Amino acid sequence: MVVLVTGANGQLGQAIRSVVGNYPSIDFVFCSSSELNITDSSNCESVFEKYKPQFCINAAAYTAVDKAETESEKAYAINVTGAQNLASVCKAHNTVLLHVSTDFVFDGIANQPYSEGAVPNPTGVYGITKLQGEQAIQNTWEKHFIIRTSWVYSQFANNFMKTMLRLASERDSLSVVSDQIGTPTNAVDLAECLLTIISTQHPIPNTQYRYGIYNFSNEGQCSWYDFAKEIFKVNNISINLQAIPTTSYPTPAKRPAYSVLDKSKIKKVFGITISNWQEQLKK
Numbered sequence: 001m002v003v004l005v006t007g008a009n010g011q012l013g014q015a016i017r018s019v020v021g022n023y024p025s026i027d028f029v030f031c032s033s034s035e036l037n038i039t040d041s042s043n044c045e046s047v048f049e050k051y052k053p054q055f056c057i058n059a060a061a062y063t064a065v066d067k068a069e070t071e072s073e074k075a076y077a078i079n080v081t082g083a084q085n086l087a088s089v090c091k092a093h094n095t096v097l098l099h100v101s102t103d104f105v106f107d108g109i110a111n112q113p114y115s116e117g118a119v120p121n122p123t124g125v126y127g128i129t130k131l132q133g134e135q136a137i138q139n140t141w142e143k144h145f146i147i148r149t150s151w152v153y154s155q156f157a158n159n160f161m162k163t164m165l166r167l168a169s170e171r172d173s174l175s176v177v178s179d180q181i182g183t184p185t186n187a188v189d190l191a192e193c194l195l196t197i198i199s200t201q202h203p204i205p206n207t208q209y210r211y212g213i214y215n216f217s218n219e220g221q222c223s224w225y226d227f228a229k230e231i232f233k234v235n236n237i238s239i240n241l242q243a244i245p246t247t248s249y250p251t252p253a254k255r256p257a258y259s260v261l262d263k264s265k266i267k268k269v270f271g272i273t274i275s276n277w278q279e280q281l282k283k
């Protein structure tokens, strides 16, 4: 079985690479943006023709949430046209597409975990383009899994945990927002989740009913302040950490105040066990 991974040098792409040893029956093809530019449909076609994958994990995305507000065309090209191109080439090659999406498709007004059926209402360009990417896939190719996740961190690429550790090495005090609530997700857990879906799904016949949107994050919830506090605790870092409201840390893109995801569907359908975010942070 061949699994092609786009955006292979990003955080999720590297996390998937780190667990390939757990899946000896899968032949992985990792394509960085230089080998496979998902905004280029003929590039997608030639890469699929070369490797003939049964599954494609789309780990490529435009992820600069604030920059997207002023680079909307670039965000659209990667998150919408790119997703559309992959759905089309997957359809042409009968390849199952696993696409990663985000909690930022929600406005954050809810006060209980968002299920897959909750009505999205993104508040910024990044969230809008990620939602449009989901819709492009849904309208093009039925054999898809859209995995919405949140607050992804790891030892790979850029993420909140690494930013906190860097800032702690440069400063004595730090202020972090405490009124945005969500759930951190260890990128390696997300990688294992995607590969569990692939492993569980193949070669079970008549599994069409499984396709669709799924939520995945670690368990529990916290604020960015709580997350930072735990990062410093786990790393034995002593720093003056202040909790501040979002109003004291204005950003170009508005973030959801609450974006906890309900994971009951993915746990039930794929038998996935999910660990608490604090436990996974220690890893």
Ligand SMILES: NC(=O)c1ccc[n+]([C@@H]2O[C@H](COP(=O)([O-])OP(=O)(O)OC[C@H]3O[C@@H](n4cnc5c(N)ncnc54)[C@H](OP(=O)(O)O)[C@@H]3O)[C@@H](O)[C@H]2O)c1
Residues within 6 Å of the ligand: 006, 007, 008, 009, 010, 011, 012, 013, 032, 033, 034, 036, 037, 038, 039, 058, 059, 060, 061, 062, 063, 078, 082, 100, 101, 102, 103, 130, 149, 150, 151, 152, 153, 157, 158, 159
């Ligand atoms: N990080 C989070 O907190 C978070 C939260 C929720 C959902 N997500 C979703 O999770 C997925 C993975 O995110 P991540 O954290 O791994 O992001 P990331 O570290 O920013 O990686 C994105 C990758 O996409 C590649 N890419 C950009 N444009 C491309 C193109 N036109 N063709 C092919 N590749 C391209 C980038 O390659 P270059 O560096 O070469 O441009 C980069 O390697 C994304 O769908 C994201 O929306 C992330």
